[in-house]
Amino acid sequence: MKLARFSPAAGGVVRIGRVEGDEIVELSGVPGVSTSLRALIPQLPELREALEAASGPRHALADVHLHAPIDDPQKYLGIGMNYKEHAAEAAAAGIPTPTSQLWFNKQVSCITGPTDDIVKPAISDELDYEIELGVVIGEKCRHVSVEDARSVIAGYLVTNDVSVRDWLQKRSPTFTLGKSFDTHGPIGPWLTTDDEIADPLDLHMQLTVNGQVRQDFDTNDMIYDIYEQIAYLTQVMTLMPGDILATGTPAGIGAPTGRFLKVGDVVRAEISGLGAIENRVVAEG
Incomplete structure (x- = not known):
């Protein structure tokens, strides 16, 4: 998977999405997904199936602002x-x-x-x-x-x-x-x-x-x-x-x-x- 943090280009709440080609699929509906990819990483093994199957709202990559995938690492x-x-x-x-x-x-x-x-x-x-x-x-x-x-x-x-x-x-x-x-x-x-x-x-x-x-x-x-x-x-x-x-x-x-x-x-x-x-x-x- 390709996992990104993004928000609408005009601003708005940061979300996590799955990148597919030139689109990004919102993953907010998957239990355990917040706005922090660092928090999601330890859960990837058990959540992988749900993340890969999620079919939330889709956005064109050209229409969103991509944030640093991990903005809060410890190191x-x-x-x-x-x-x-x-x-x-x-x-x-x-x-x-x-x-x-x-x-x-x-x-x-x-x-x-x-x-x-x-x-x-x-x-x-x-x-x-x-x-x-x-x-x-x-x-x-x-x-x-x-x-x-x-x-x-x-x-x-x-x-x-x-x-x-x-x-x-x-x-x-x-x-x-x-x-x-x-x-x-x-x-x-x-x-x-x-x-x-x-x-x-x-x-x-x-x-x-x-x-x-x-x-x-x-x-x-x-x-x-x-x-x-x-x-x-x-x-x-x-x-x-x-x-x-x-x-x-x-x-x-x-x-x-x-x-x-x-x-x-x-x-x-x-x-x-x-x-x-x-x-x-x-x-x-």
Whole structure:
């Protein structure tokens, strides 16, 4: 299933729906469905049949506003330099390749919707983009083995790990501040459940800026795959339903060439089988 949070384009109450082609079917009539997809995730196994069969009101996707599928995760974590080609371009710029998994927090207040604006901070001229496969955790878990890691995944979404480079590399060496500006976590367009994807390690990713291709890679270029990531993290912490893992970006980011985002730019990030998010860069008001 493809599960989305949406509201009528003119405003109104947020609802959860099932995406079918160019339409979305309301699921409000299914017992247990509220406006929170995070709250629904632990119930997906028992509610799946009802969710798939529900025949509530239908809306054209073009007529609704899509919200961030999960706007209230307990954790939004990202891994740095986890694609071989990206690590190589970073090394060429003098940034050493980590010898183990390098994780950082994106504060959850950065999350925004799949078509909402990205605000360029007035204090920075080094606004960068990073397409990433987002993994959403489906159950409370700790000490998960690599072999069992897929069983704790609820599904996937497209993320753009927007980064403020002059804060990331110069003013906040822990990455957290440079990764956590408001609106710098667009995700979506919906949650695609794990059963819809044959192999999440064989998906095509492409990011364009104003229609120009900047990143164009497959998820099989990861240094640490998503199962190794889950096993590594759960040695340290309990992952909860709805937690989001941004699993690394491929080569082509703006930093090595200085091609940073400008006001008016339109950034489109698309992953095969998961859909696309598209966000315009606006000035901080």
